[in-house]
Amino acid sequence: MMAKTKTSTILIEVLKxxxxSISESIEREGKTVLGDSNLLSQEEITDFCLEFLQLLIExxxxxxxxxxxxxxxxxxEIFFNNLSKQLLIRGGRVEDLVxxxxxxxxxxxxxxxxxxxxxxxxxxxxxxxxxxxxxxxILAVFRAYLDEKEKTIYAQEAELRETATPITEIWDGVLTLPIIGTLDSSRTMVIMEALLNRIAREHAETVVMDLTGVKSIDSxxxxxxxxxVRAIQLMGSDAIVTGIRPEIARALTSLNIDLGNVTTRATLSDGLKEAFRRMNIQVVKV
Structure with missing residues (x-):
């Protein structure tokens, strides 16, 4: 580890x-870059300049x-990291801070x-x-920027996953789960957690899973x-799978997937009729 050098001694003397004038110059530029866009107040910019110079001297x-x-x-480093996050949250641009x-x-x-x-x-x-x-x-600023971006992207992805698979209570005790797109491990966990919570909260007797929106299927x-399906059954509910198109059926057969103990119906409408029949509910046209 290097000992304190004349470099730092000279800089301290210059700063003192x-x-x-140094503080005034930095503060004036800060008000131009950050103050005009209302990212920071005049008082915040002044405090920022003083804290920066104090930390630099230390x-x-x-x-x-x-x-x-x-x-x-x-x-x-933390000081610039926090400042970067604060500005990004307020809509600032990382290049302006750099x-x-x-x-x-x-x-x-x-x-x-x-x-x-x-x-x-x-x-x-x-x-x-x-x-x-x-x-x-500057690296600290970019790390903070990337952290905030990752958090934003993760939150958006979570929101998309949630809205892309709406769980709807069609009738007392009957939930529908339309699955659209591809199922990966992370999405399955999100859907399963949301579904099991809804089953418990609504005391659902039957869940109708509709696969009409699943374009392809693999192992x-x-x-x-x-x-x-097993998670639904473990919760004490019946699972009805609908919307299995011919190509999906062929894929399941070629993969030796056994759906023998799972009730299947061609369409969501047929699945709901089966759910109502099991609950002794008769739906008639008025």
Missing amino acids: LQIG LLDSKDPHDTASAQFHAL RYIQFMQHTLIESLGTAKNISPQEIRAILLYLSGLFNEM QVSHHLIQM
Whole structure:
């Protein structure tokens, strides 16, 4: 681990001597980049600038400012990570924040012009240090951006899975489950959890699973279907499978899938009629 170097000492001296002008410049740019779009209030931008400079000084004044595993470095990283998430939640663009961070770096570099008795080697060391430091902060911003994007995508996928397979109570004790598209393991678990909860809540006696929207079937899909049928039966309900088209029937036969103990009907309408018959319910046209 490197000891504290003259690089950090020079930067601390520059910051302390020019803290007012540096803070003013960073704050002014922040109000232009972030304030005009109402992403942050004027007070938030001011607090942001002061906190950033304080964290930077603490890092430079630490035992080893180059140590990316230090608590001081981690604190600065978290600061930018949280700021990035806050701006993204408010509709900000990650590229605007990156440009703002680059402006901070340029402001610090420009402030070196007033420093005295700095050798070319020391200038080079300072520039390399600032470049590495701010690159790490930009990476923190992008990590936060990707985290938020992944959360958004996951939430949207979960919502789509839920809305793509609506479970409807057609009659007291009768649920319908139309399955559309392809069944994978994750979607099966989502459907099964929602279905079992509905069976328990509605005290459903019969569940009609309609496969009209299933375009193709393989061993994995058929396994998931059997899983759902068994789960329904374990809950004490009857399972009726409808909408098995000829090509689906041929696929199930070729895969040696045994549906012998499962009631099947050609259409959803026929399946509902069977469910009503079992419950001694007679539906007549008025």
